[in-house]
Amino acid sequence: MEAKMHMKEWLITQIESGKYEGLSWEDDSKTMFRIPWKHAAKKDYKQTEDAALFKAWAVYKGKYREGRDRADPTMWKTRLRCALNKSTDFHEVPERNQLDITEPYKVYLIQYDNVPARPAESPQIKDQVIQAQRSQRSPAFLDKHLHCQKESFHRSKEEVKPLPDDLMKEHMYCELTRKKRQNQSPASITFLSPTLNISDFRMQVTLLYQGQRVMKVTTRSPEGCFILQGRVPLGNERIYGPCTAQQLSFPSPGSMSLPPWLAEAMNRLLCHLERGVLLWVAPDGVFIKRFCQGRVYWSGPMAQHADQPNKLEREKTFKLLDIPTFLNELQSCLQGKRATPSYEIELCFGEEYPDPNVPKTRKLIMAKVVPLFAVELLQKFNFGEIEEKRTVLDSNMEGEKM
Template sequence: MEERIKNLRLKEWLIAQIDSGQYAGLSWENVEKTLFRIPWKHAAKQDYKQNEDAALFKAWAVYKGKYREGRDKADPTMWKTRLRCALNKSTDFQEVPEHSQLDLSEPYKVYRINTETDTDMGQEFSQIKAHVINHGSPSCIPPQNLPVPQPQQDCKTQSKNGDAVQILREAVVREHMYHWSEAPQDPRSPSLIITAPALTVTSISDIRLQVRLFYHGQLVLDVITCSPDGCFILQGQGPLGSERIYGPCSAQQISFPPPAVLHLPPDITQAMTHLLPHLERGVLVWVAPDGLFIKRFCQGRVYWSGPLAQHTDRPNKLDRERTCKLLDMHIFQSEFRRYLQGEGHRPRYEIDLCFGEEFPNSSLQETNKLIMAQVVPLFAVDLLQSVQTADKQHLDTFRTHGEEGQPDTPPLPQP
């Protein structure tokens, strides 16, 4: 029982604290228990009482092992920052600024509990991993109901009706399923878990993101991030753990280079110099089990395009201080499954961000935008490349047989 309580997620832990009634000011805002109020008094206030006003934040720090009574120095500001970081990172919560009151003598914030999160995410992955641990090498365990690739001569026969391509593609996915499930904690290795026969994506542990920054269409920075807390794309350096950063404190920071890195026309340089200060707190991008997310903190406007963007021919604006889903894992898996079976297009996963200028629109090309960023989740890249490699190997094999007098297979559609 103690172990189960110790491993509660933030959502479960926080609901328990609200229901306990032991923290002054922490309460439900509605009878449906989907909104709750959390006290948010600043430590600089004259009537601030650490034992009362920091009690909840301290409890979270103790629960997570970040503060040990009698051994660590009390730091109410850091306690508060840690809980705020956890709330902002979690897809279970959404801040409701219009209901919050921060100017009162007893200030508070209001959060909404999201009810659409996938609580079953990762269960099947855990079962697969347990099977591997209990039964030895994963390469010796054929997935149930998945066709096993036949020897080359059988593949030649099946290629006449296109089945060989499907078998080889599924073989690649099966191989990666077991290979990736062995070491899901390594952020540098692919770790999209696919299960057969439904080929369902159930977990992501590859949280790497490739971030490219462009000034007036020219690449100025290309970075691969690997922090579990995502990355900030921002102007300057935001001090980690500061009250000025309203997001995960250990997120990797990607700072915009000075415009002088390129020899741009004077008017373009001047416009960028004027825009950059408005991007001081930037945006936070991170990978979660159910997709890719972003949150805008800077005062400068940010626009985007990607798989879930509402418009393709007019601007999509990111609202400030609101979490936005850029890529949905369930949609991606559905599109990937159809693509794998030769029935659909290659899934989209690239995200384009435009800072300070409306995007997309028909009046200006991407190359004319002052500052843009492209964000690419590498789990998608690795998965699609592995399938494409299998297709190429299959095509090369049958071309060889064709040269020996066997019928060639038609070229495979490229992603």
């Protein structure tokens, strides 16, 4: 009896055979391949051609017997997709996928580490494999870039010797009030420690269902947190190490006291939020990457629009808050030039946001994200007290002018 091939061997054989339209190598070094991925709902879908590879895998695994079992192209495709996702030999490369063209396809990377005879064992090609795998990971800081950022960040903290917090506050406030009393433009107040407390990667995440809080968590992992329905997207732990990002799962609507129609609507939405979004704080900002199929919208300090929807594109990294900008704005606030800088971020799942026509309390699922380094900075400099005294000073100055 002929020995069964492993999936990697079987799939490489199919690619090399040229039997399947659209199944081909993506690169000359044969580290990545294209696999046709046409949806059965498309008008030009032809089962005999577009489902041929999926059917062949089902036949090979004994899950479909020609003439005896009912043909089920959707199940065939699901079986192969699940097999690819479960296997450590394959890694999807989402940025190379083309799913909106006439002949859509996905791109997968093949892990050759366990096959010494393959050309991928050469150092040059092995570097390409690792680079391609790294490029399809979510944020750069989860890999080597994070390590470099952290080293640079901590070096800068050691090189700059800040004043104690109480002296820092006194210096800044006295400088502000002195210039105000003299009716002069405040001199430039320089932060003696521009990286003050930005090694704090914690976030306070609040999940809301129709404006009602259903979860409030303080995340503590430097790798951030996933907000999701389902499983965390997996990478290659042998290359990247285990993912330690905290996982926040949407609570089941069935466990809430919700009207049946509302629970049903939320369940339909949650089905599209598998894999969710990844949020993290790095030394230069707060970032997000959307993995889920469901649409996600946001508002925050760097949002393009304040009164119309801001959409997060899938598999792209977005900066939600720029820390150098926040520190500059905070400095301007201490100088009396502007109000307290904003730092809170809102996410809306499945519905357009901001939406001037619908209040946020009517949105099915939202999340409020607060980076705690910002909260601590504002508390450190007693911003409530400074804002109050600044208002009094402004009033006094206006009275003197009249």
